[in-house]
Amino acid sequence: MPRTTARIQNRLAMHVPIRRVAMTNTRPIVSFTFDDVPRSAATLGAEILRDHDAHGTFYVAGRLAGENEGPWLHASVQELLTLHRAGHELACHTFSHKHLYELGGSEFRAEEDRNAEFFRALDSGIVLRNFAYPWGVADFRRKRELARRFTTCRSVLPGINRGMIDPHFLHSMPLEEAHTNVAAVDHALDEARDGNGWLIFYAHEVGTGGGTFCCSPALLRHALAGAQRRGMQIANIAEATRLAGI
Template sequence: MQTSHDKVDAYEPDRTLKGKLRRRLIRLAYRRPARVKLERPMVSFSFDDAPATACVAGAAVLEARGLRGTYYFAAGLTGREGPMGRFATGEDAARLHEAGHEIGCHTYSHLDCGQSTQEATQADLDQNAAALRSWGVAAPVSFAYPYGDVGAPAKQLLAARFKTVRALHHGLIANGADLNQAPAVGIEGEDGESVALNWLDRAHARKAWLILYTHDVSDTPSQWGCSTQALERLVDGAIHAGFDVVTVAEGARRIGL
């Protein structure tokens, strides 16, 4: 995403052949294979960019069931208008943290980690960490790549800084999954709920950990978000199927990180 003083516009990461090859090859480098042995499957509900609706409607869905989620904040977006509506503020992050939700890192400027240098990535991470501290939020242990994109400089740096580093390609966190480019499944678009249900079934069958993500949560979501009703059905379905619903940080703890 590109930012002006009060408006955030949609941004398209590198879609060239070179970019596609880089994204394919980086999944083979700087890997940190997971060791997973669970008695019950786990699922984490996470929210990227922290649109205000996710912090209100999304949090309400989870809290009504005694559950908590993970919110990946890019502090440079806070309070601005974007394609998913208004982004949450530092006060929202502090409230979520106080309620027991996890606040994760999504860089400060919603940086394209596929094209940034290691120095630029480091500076952006430090700036986000400083913002979170100013909000009274603990140092984040979970990270999500903006746009799901990463190059070698950023992946190598992030591997040493966070317990989990989440991408956007579909998959489960089971034995051998790369914790430095962890798979996740989006609840977004017209088929988002059905795709998520399919992956819940797979996670249940394998007793694996599934990370679901979305952006805004409302009755009229953007193409990157989901409806409140869809989120409710997915959370209730996971509970009834016997999943442990955990934050990403708690999921990492349970697999020994």
């Protein structure tokens, strides 16, 4: 597909909601999400969340489980099961982690079915309820079907979710040193608290390697402690949708 068409489809998905929902949370919410799920997110990241009595959402593309692909080793099937059993949410990121615009309608449906079946076969209790756009790129032609399958879809468009929202294009903020800093994290937390909003952070690997998609343990701890200090509810995406009446 020409790049301009892909760009237009992403823009349409950004601006045209399938439905709009009024958030009804009584307290501000913060969610911590991890895309692709490098092994470090499932181990060190989950350990830091546990230290703060928090549960995260991990957006998984089943094909990558246990694979050394791209910049990191991905969490194994066993590590993903451990996350699920520890109360974290496993959510959908397509099966193959392809751009949505590369997939025809039937290929797209096969991707979604395959990821759902992959995780249900591991543990029948795993139901993928929420979705994150692979590579952060949405496609309006798939949005209606995504809205039928999933309670929410998360984008990487910066901002705080509050008031009337499009649940199938949630805003989120990076939690990776290459894309943010402590002051920006504090500012986002203040803004979410003051506006009774829902702030979603996204990250990939957790460690001290300092790569483009790396969140240091110190930054993750800073955001978790900052949310707690401000009296905000820390909830994974599934729980946040219940708190916000989505």
